[in-house]
Amino acid sequence: MANLRVLIADEDLDSRVSMKRAVARAELDLVGETGYGTEAVSLALEARPDVIFVAVEEPAARPLDTADGLANALPDTPIIIYSSAGDAESVRRGMIFGARDYLVKPVESSRIRDAIGVALNQEERRQMRRAGQLSAVHGRGSVITVAGAKGGIGKSVVSTNLAVALRQETGRSVVIIDADTQFGDVATMLDLLPDVTVGDLVKQRGDVDRSMVRQFVTTHAATGVDVLAASEEEDAWDGCSLDDVKRLIDLYAQVYDFVIVDTAGAMDAFVRACIETSTLSLVVSSGDVSAVRDTAAAVRRLDKWGVHPDRVRFVLNAGSHDQGINADEMAEAIGREVFWTVPHDRAVIDSVQVGQPLVLRGGKAKAAQSLTMLARRIGGKSGASDTQSTSEPFWRRVLPARGPAMRGTGDDDTGLEPVVETVDRGR
Numbered sequence: 001m002a003n004l005r006v007l008i009a010d011e012d013l014d015s016r017v018s019m020k021r022a023v024a025r026a027e028l029d030l031v032g033e034t035g036y037g038t039e040a041v042s043l044a045l046e047a048r049p050d051v052i053f054v055a056v057e058e059p060a061a062r063p064l065d066t067a068d069g070l071a072n073a074l075p076d077t078p079i080i081i082y083s084s085a086g087d088a089e090s091v092r093r094g095m096i097f098g099a100r101d102y103l104v105k106p107v108e109s110s111r112i113r114d115a116i117g118v119a120l121n122q123e124e125r126r127q128m129r130r131a132g133q134l135s136a137v138h139g140r141g142s143v144i145t146v147a148g149a150k151g152g153i154g155k156s157v158v159s160t161n162l163a164v165a166l167r168q169e170t171g172r173s174v175v176i177i178d179a180d181t182q183f184g185d186v187a188t189m190l191d192l193l194p195d196v197t198v199g200d201l202v203k204q205r206g207d208v209d210r211s212m213v214r215q216f217v218t219t220h221a222a223t224g225v226d227v228l229a230a231s232e233e234e235d236a237w238d239g240c241s242l243d244d245v246k247r248l249i250d251l252y253a254q255v256y257d258f259v260i261v262d263t264a265g266a267m268d269a270f271v272r273a274c275i276e277t278s279t280l281s282l283v284v285s286s287g288d289v290s291a292v293r294d295t296a297a298a299v300r301r302l303d304k305w306g307v308h309p310d311r312v313r314f315v316l317n318a319g320s321h322d323q324g325i326n327a328d329e330m331a332e333a334i335g336r337e338v339f340w341t342v343p344h345d346r347a348v349i350d351s352v353q354v355g356q357p358l359v360l361r362g363g364k365a366k367a368a369q370s371l372t373m374l375a376r377r378i379g380g381k382s383g384a385s386d387t388q389s390t391s392e393p394f395w396r397r398v399l400p401a402r403g404p405a406m407r408g409t410g411d412d413d414t415g416l417e418p419v420v421e422t423v424d425r426g427r
């Protein structure tokens with residue numbers, strides 16, 4: 001597991017030892033420890049941590065100077081101060097000197113993870129804002145990329161059913177972006193004949209802003225789910241840089257509460273761009289030995305890309321192989337928890353044939369119940385997220401729920417908080 005890399009600047013050795021313990025408990029990698037001054041700055045420049053913790057005690061001048069120097073040297077790296085002083089003036093002073101958060105001792109590992117989550121979220125948003133990717137006034141919907149290491153493992157079945165179930169369960173606005181660069185079949189699975197496709201959007205990408213993104217979708221009349229359909233042209237995405245891909249997805253997230261991105265069976269640079277701009281990614285595998293083996297390789301690739309494990313969930317879609325590997329075996333093989341299992345169900349095959357998502361076809365089918373529960377688990381039930389505020393940090397929204405590993409059997413309510421929460425921007 002690629003842990004976040006942390007550097008500690010603290011001259012009090014006892015305090016440093018406690019902090020190191022808390023960092024270890026929070027499952028972060030300590031990449032350096034140092035005192036204050038230039039030593040701290042040069043070590044940080046060399047180690048390039050994801051986050052820097054600076055202890056600030058009286059007399060505070062030197063540690064605060066160090067925080068300031070670190071903020072200047074590594075402006076994109078969040079600095080978090082920890083201190084035994086919790087009064088408002090000390091906190092204010094810490095923030096002025098470049099800290100993103102301020103923790104009061106004793107520092108617990110859970111607080112560390114929360115603080116890092118918030119700090120990295122803010123940093124990400126700051127960078128996106130700088131790149132013009134975030135609107136300052138509009139909240140961003142949840143982007144969920146459905147990916148997988150192979151074709152034919154049920155990504156599009158999961159994407160379409162998840163989209164429809166999210167719409168039904170939450171009543172919020174949902175768009176599916178068919179980002180399968182080969183042969184996208186989301187429109188077919190919803191029995192749609194689109195007049196506009198992703199190709200039209202890509203051609204106009206330079207001029208498109210958030211007010212225009214609805215022009216490129218086709219609405220699924222029965223549910224109100226919108227679809228940015230794939231093009232039949234093989235060059236539909238040509239000329240679209242990875243930054244363009246991220247920007248286009250983000251434009252949809254400015255307009256819709258949920259953006260589901262269906263991808264091709266590859267973990268390539270394109271899918272990476274989708275994942276990097278997502279709130280959460282579902283990596284689907286069938287129970288085939290080869291699919292699970294490829295999923296294990298996908299885990300390593302995600303680590304190499306620096307995708308935080310909290311932003312990815314693994315889904316075992318039993319697909320057409322009910323004799324395949326089970327969730328425990330898959331978890332062991334990939335070294336990650338299996339978040340959800342969609343059972344094998346003939347009704348899925350029929351639903352694909354007729355272009356009607358299974359979750360629309362009544363409640364009996366096992367897979368339908370499982371996919372509906374998955375949507376509830378991800379998005380919450382109707383009304384459940386009405387109290388959410390737009391300031392809820394993205395990172396907190398995707399932190400793993402406290403509770404047992406979820407296995408979506410479809411026959412019980414999870415009773416847990418949704419994995420992602422949304423902002424309500426009205427429709």
Ligand SMILES: Nc1ncnc2c1ncn2[C@@H]1O[C@H](COP(=O)(O)OP(=O)(O)OP(=O)(O)O)[C@@H](O)[C@H]1O
Nearest residue numbers: 151152153154155156157265319344345348349352
């Ligand atoms: N849970 C399931 N039970 C039974 N059959 C399933 C299930 N999930 C998927 N299938 C079958 O597998 C087929 C392939 O699924 P799907 O098109 O979603 O895969 P995909 O990963 O999107 O493939 P591609 O990468 O080619 O787009 C479906 O048409 C359906 O017949």
Ligand SMILES: [Mg+2]
Nearest residue numbers: 155156180185
């Ligand atoms: Mg597909």
